[in-house]
Amino acid sequence: MTEQRKALLLGSLGILGFLALWEAVGQGRWLGLSWPPLSAVLALLADENRQPLFARALGATLSSLGTGYAIGWAAGIGAAVLAHLVAPLREGLERTNAFIHAVPSVALAPLLILLVGREGTPATLAALNTFFILYVSTASGLGATQPALRDLVQVLGGSRWTRFIRLDLPLSLPTVVSGMRLAAPSALIGVIIGEWFGAPRGLGVLVINAMQNFQIPLLWSAVLLAVMVSLSLFAILGALHRGVVARLR
Amino acid sequence: MDAQPAIAVEGVTKRFRLEGGREFTALDDVSLSLAEGEFVTLLGPSGCGKSTILRLVAALEEPSAGRVAVEGRPPAELSRQHRLGVAFQDHALLPWLDVASNIALPFKVAGMRVDAERVAGLIRLVGLSGFEKARPRQLSGGMRQRVAIARALVLKPDVLLLDEPFGALDAVTRRGMNIELQRIWTEQRTTTLLVTHDVGEALFLSDRIVVLSGRPGRVVRVVDVPFERPRHPSIMRSDLFHGMSDDLTEALHPPAELP
Amino acid sequence: MSAVLRALRASWGILAILLFWQIWVGLSGVNSIVLPGPAAILRSLADAPGLYLSSTAQTLALAALGLVLGLLLGAGLAVLTWFSSLLAGLLTPLGIIFASVPVVALIPVLARIFGYDMRTVLAIVVIISFFPSFVFTGAGLRALPPGSADLFRVLGASTWRRLTLLALPAAVPDMSVALRLAAANSILAAMVAEFLMGTSGLGYLFAAARSDFDMEKALAASAIATVISVTSFLLASRVENWAARNWR
Numbered sequence: 001m002t003e004q005r006k007a008l009l010l011g012s013l014g015i016l017g018f019l020a021l022w023e024a025v026g027q028g029r030w031l032g033l034s035w036p037p038l039s040a041v042l043a044l045l046a047d048e049n050r051q052p053l054f055a056r057a058l059g060a061t062l063s064s065l066g067t068g069y070a071i072g073w074a075a076g077i078g079a080a081v082l083a084h085l086v087a088p089l090r091e092g093l094e095r096t097n098a099f100i101h102a103v104p105s106v107a108l109a110p111l112l113i114l115l116v117g118r119e120g121t122p123a124t125l126a127a128l129n130t131f132f133i134l135y136v137s138t139a140s141g142l143g144a145t146q147p148a149l150r151d152l153v154q155v156l157g158g159s160r161w162t163r164f165i166r167l168d169l170p171l172s173l174p175t176v177v178s179g180m181r182l183a184a185p186s187a188l189i190g191v192i193i194g195e196w197f198g199a200p201r202g203l204g205v206l207v208i209n210a211m212q213n214f215q216i217p218l219l220w221s222a223v224l225l226a227v228m229v230s231l232s233l234f235a236i237l238g239a240l241h242r243g244v245v246a247r248l249r
Numbered sequence: 250m251d252a253q254p255a256i257a258v259e260g261v262t263k264r265f266r267l268e269g270g271r272e273f274t275a276l277d278d279v280s281l282s283l284a285e286g287e288f289v290t291l292l293g294p295s296g297c298g299k300s301t302i303l304r305l306v307a308a309l310e311e312p313s314a315g316r317v318a319v320e321g322r323p324p325a326e327l328s329r330q331h332r333l334g335v336a337f338q339d340h341a342l343l344p345w346l347d348v349a350s351n352i353a354l355p356f357k358v359a360g361m362r363v364d365a366e367r368v369a370g371l372i373r374l375v376g377l378s379g380f381e382k383a384r385p386r387q388l389s390g391g392m393r394q395r396v397a398i399a400r401a402l403v404l405k406p407d408v409l410l411l412d413e414p415f416g417a418l419d420a421v422t423r424r425g426m427n428i429e430l431q432r433i434w435t436e437q438r439t440t441t442l443l444v445t446h447d448v449g450e451a452l453f454l455s456d457r458i459v460v461l462s463g464r465p466g467r468v469v470r471v472v473d474v475p476f477e478r479p480r481h482p483s484i485m486r487s488d489l490f491h492g493m494s495d496d497l498t499e500a501l502h503p504p505a506e507l508p
Numbered sequence: 509m510s511a512v513l514r515a516l517r518a519s520w521g522i523l524a525i526l527l528f529w530q531i532w533v534g535l536s537g538v539n540s541i542v543l544p545g546p547a548a549i550l551r552s553l554a555d556a557p558g559l560y561l562s563s564t565a566q567t568l569a570l571a572a573l574g575l576v577l578g579l580l581l582g583a584g585l586a587v588l589t590w591f592s593s594l595l596a597g598l599l600t601p602l603g604i605i606f607a608s609v610p611v612v613a614l615i616p617v618l619a620r621i622f623g624y625d626m627r628t629v630l631a632i633v634v635i636i637s638f639f640p641s642f643v644f645t646g647a648g649l650r651a652l653p654p655g656s657a658d659l660f661r662v663l664g665a666s667t668w669r670r671l672t673l674l675a676l677p678a679a680v681p682d683m684s685v686a687l688r689l690a691a692a693n694s695i696l697a698a699m700v701a702e703f704l705m706g707t708s709g710l711g712y713l714f715a716a717a718r719s720d721f722d723m724e725k726a727l728a729a730s731a732i733a734t735v736i737s738v739t740s741f742l743l744a745s746r747v748e749n750w751a752a753r754n755w756r
Contacts, residue, residue: 010597018602034620088517096521102737104696106703106711107730110718114543189610193700204613211616219616226613234608307662328664335662341655345677345755357673358663386756410662 060201068123072130080138122194126187137179141172181237254282255440261315277465290455298466331359334406338413371399552724567709574633575694582641607639637690648682692741
């Protein structure tokens with residue numbers, strides 16, 4: 001317990017130290033005007049006149065993120081289950097995924113604009129990123145059932161389907177949830193890159209406009225907002241992961 | 250006056266702090282001593298603190314009260330001079346090294362030049378010729394323990410500490426390893442402290458057996474083993490061996506505890 | 509025959525996508541300025557390979573250098589935290605937070621700080637490789653084989669020997685995971701950075717070709733990046749498998 005408290009204290013100190021350094025670098029202008037102090041960025045985020053701007057951008061980004069994440073989640077798990085149940089498909093599906101994942105998002109984006117339009121591109125890129133990570137984590141989770149447990153179900157006369165429902169699926173849950181957590185930042189990257197290619201609204205659009213117009217504090221605020229979205233999702237899904245692991249151990 | 254003992258444990262008590270601040274006494278006023286070249290076994294039920302005694306001699310723990318000395322000095326001094334040999338129940342072989350490199354590891358840890366001939370000699374002694382380049386995962390449980398014992402001996406330690414080295418093996422392999430260890434030990438005669446809960450293993454290998462009771466660990470009996478060395482496996486079938494074995498088993502589990 | 513079948517079994521998905529794409533372009537009659545088919549892209553690559561060579565070399569060099577620097581810096585800092593539990597307590601949560609930050613979103617910020625040139629591309633690849641390396645190496649240095657920590661104490665190992673003979677070798681599997689994660693990303697991150705800042709390299713080639721409506725050239729540049737990314741991912745996976753096999 002005391003160890004835990006010490007770790008918490010030190011960790012918070014580290015984070016506070018980083019924030020203090022950020023403020024100091026900005027106040028002292030050690031890196032010029034490109035690095036605003038934390039207080040200036042926070043003040044801008046809290047500025048009431050800017051709230052509608054941030055709210056609109058955040059809303060658009062979150063909606064793309066939610067749609068893309070949900071589609072990628074379902075498709076990734078579905079494909080992994082299919083590969084698990086139909087062995088001949090497995091290798092080819094894996095290769096295809098690695099291939100699609102390796103295509104640069106900047107290259108995919110113009111194709112997607114053609115296929116799904118400017119509005120749909122951020123969500124589609126998020127879906128692709130989520131799909132890849134959930135496929136990989138679900139596949140590895142489904143494959144990790146201990147042979148002894150598999151034998152046990154077989155001895156008890158369970159069918160392949162029973163084994164899948166009663167054994168492989170529940171046992172893969174921690175790995176799947178861990179994949180869900182890793183997919184959140186990745187999906188957000190997809191949304192932001194998609195927005196850079198000319199979506200009408202979103203945090204990515206705000207970032208690019210601020211960058212091109214030298215609105216440094218606005219640029220940092222938008223980036224900080226994106227980082228906060230990613231971290232909150234990561235934290236929520238991390239808590240879910242801990243809950244699942246605690247339940248299954 | 251006798252020469253000073255190789256290992257001296259004098260009035261040692263060891264308490265551990267549990268979670269929630271409660272204390273647990275693992276050892277209560279334990280004393281024992283080993284002469285140089287003696288093979289002594291700590292025999293006791295699981296959880297009796299026998300491994301704690303070994304960890305105290307290995308300088309892995311500090312006593313709460315009393316004194317532990319190896320050759321008259323604190324054990325930490327001996328480990329700093331790389332003069333302790335040790336083998337644990339989990340073999341603690343490094344999976345990324347082959348058999349020869351695992352055995353040579355203590356040379357590297359001590360910052361000494363690897364004596365390849367010594368390593369090769371030990372591989373022969375523990376019967377692993379031909380497996381020099383094998384990785385631990387390619388070996389059986391018994392073979393891994395042979396590697397661990399060869400590694401414990403490689404620096405010609407003053408004191409050899411064996412903590413249930415065959416605890417994870419099946420009964421047949423274990424008996425075979427006992428016979429092997431007896432043969433190896435007879436060639437080296439290193440002062441040895443063995444921890445086990447196997448009565449037959451203790452009788453076949455040791456000069457003296459120290460029986461411990463559980464919770465807290467106390468010495469309940471010390472038994473001298475009369476068999477001549479080198480020992481032939483056939484002594485395990487003698488009446489004396491069986492009789493002593495029954496006595497020790499009873500000392501381990503006092504009648505009140507038996508169902 | 510069986511070799512062909514095996515190859516087909518492994519890559520049917522990719523072939524199907526390419527085939528579908530080619531047929532769709534042929535049937536729908538989209539203008540090649542909007543979307544060329546795979547065959548046209550391949551032809552454009554084969555006709556003028558020299559056009560792509562210097563850009564590819566530059567992006568590849570930046571990505572590789574950034575990858576190596578980032579991995580080394582991350583591992584180096586992890587080793588420092590191994591020496592000092594205070595430093596570990598201060599930096600580990602920060603490292604985990606940064607490892608889950610969408611670094612690509614930071615490119616515009618970094619571009620403003622470092623200026624619009626190759627140094628920024630390098631800095632981005634370094635940062636992208638740094639955090640996985642720091643987090644995974646840090647965990648690996650502490651994932652020791654059972655009993656080995658006690659063994660090293662009994663053998664009287666110095667701190668330095670504990671690091672070089674035990675902790676660092678024990679961290680190799682985790683470090684290879686970091687390598688796999690960072691290897692495929694480094695080339696893609698370099699390309700995004702080049703694309704955004706419009707400096708040089710494959711990303712710039714892509715951006716410039718796209719604004720000239722030369723989609724064949726733009727997609728050929730992406731095809732090169734894809735091949736490099738897949739190759740480095742496969743190579744890194746091989747390293748990871750080798751480590752997983754030999755470190756059990």
